[in-house]
Amino acid sequence: MNRLSRLFSEKSRDILNVYFTAGYPALDSTVPVIRHLAAAGADLIEVGMPYSDPMADGETIQQSSMTALQNGMTLKVLFEQLSEARRHTDIPLVLMGYYNQVMQYGPERFVQAAAAAGVDGLILPDLPAYEFQRDFRALAEAADLQVSFLITPQTPDERIREIAASSSGFLYIVSSSSITGGSSEITDRQRAYFDRIAALDLPNPKLIGFGISDAATFRTACEYFSGAIIGSAFIRALKDQEDRVGEATEDFVKSILQPSYS
């Protein structure tokens, strides 16, 4: 069974999905970050494939991507690192990147390499829905990879239904119309948007991302859907921590999860 399917069948709330950029802060940080995220209680990990021109990401992720590329990160190295990480943990792994990376690697070769490295899902924000349906969906399904799509406050209900119907993966609910790393407060307008999505009564698991940066915003997001995605805040916590990546990772996860246990 796909590890994502298993996670969502076993856990329907308070799911913590942490994003980090592969190869950041150091090239060999990928495996320890994954292991310590899993050990500290993250439920799901989104591994960013660093890209030179990350259109949907903010400055924090762009900077970490540039560092990772300068560190020597490539898809070949990444797949080796993920295979290594997979020997130590069974946590679901989702790869996030841009479609040009997949295109240059070769879509079929890419999904096969990802699956072989123990990846469970993909997020490719700039892959158009029609191209997904026409070319990519069958490849991903054959490799048992679940593809997640983004939904924003501007996405009309009809399009949300179409996206939900075409995607086996969780829905990535973009909390506001802002790029990653933005503000940390959830507004009334966002709450109204979450209510609108909830009212559509879609079967897909839903995680909120963008602007989730601390325990408080994480808890609020969890009131609405199955869980939330934290990215830029974790990248900031890893900055300059190459010598104590494990500790910094565990400290960060605790700062998100422990207040909710108190």
Next chain:
Amino acid sequence: MIHTQIDERGYYGRFGGAYIPEMLQANVEELRVNYLQMLQDPAFKQEFDLLLKDYVGRPSPLYYADRLSKHYGARIYLKREDLNHTGAHKINNTIGQILLAERLGKKRIIAETGAGQHGVATATVCALKGLKCIVYMGEVDIERQAPNVARMRMLGAEVRPARSGSRTLKDATNEAIRDWINNPEDTHYIIGSVVGPHPYPDMVARFQSVISEETKWQLQEKLGRDYPDAIVACVGGGSNAAGAYYHYLNDERVRLIAVEAAGLGVNSGESAATSQLGTEGIIHGSRTLLMQTEDGQIVEPYSISAGLDYPGIGPLHAFLIDGKRAEAISVTDDEALAASLFVARQEGIIPALETAHAFAALDQMEYGPEDVIVICLSGRGDKDLAAFSAYLESEPLA
């Protein structure tokens, strides 16, 4: 005859499309469903034509360059886009897009700029319409195009430096896209070239098509035939070329010459000759030819000309070059500088560094003495005086 119109998803053959994150979808979709209808609306056309005539100063002359013609042994005509208000072809597109933005009810305009010509043209139309204007420009370009930065500020625009990557046009474009994602309702993004997601390449080409529309009747008046044997234009993203080719795309009597910036040399590692160095991929929402690594990372281009310093080309040009409808020629920094000086002294016209690349291509082309060649003189060189001055200092005293 090749099919040069886009299909319903915005593809020229396999180039084009809209590879955008969902955060841009609503804005791009709003444009896509509205642009053709608005462009064809008689009231829109009337306002567009009137502004082009009375504000921009169109039609731009088609000038027979006598001394250049004698020197090269061909009949050379210059399409004088440098005489437009603001000094380049860029304003044809910004006039069109500001009218569109107005009709869509947008209050805030953003743009990216390389050489600053598009930024100035955008700041100009925003002043004309009283709309807020923010222009993203790479830090390196802010330095090498200082006069245009001052002009934009004079016109009331805010110039925001792009500090990531190579700090040039590509990075300014990334920043503008981010701004649009963060401002999904009140903002229109005026892209300056035939790049970006559908419908931009087609929309910008249509606004620039006035160049070839005029060329047709101007040639008819002068020569009794409405087509040249060749059209030469520089290509960064490719908007002046798209406009200069547009009404001749399906006229195979007309050779289309696309001139790219070779920088220090095509194989020097410091170049922007995309059609030679590029492979198929996705840049700024469009499937096209771009300079990239094996892993799909976009490579930083180089050219002395800020307007040609872009690692991709518009999907129309990728399609034309791939289908052998257009011929690509590349010209180095030094060849372009030499051409600037030569044209200045032969014709009394100082061309922009971008345009100088098109002139330099004459040295590499083959043609007969009766051949009619139209060069799109896309912009004037005032903004490049610093580069020209440095070049003049290196020139041996005669």
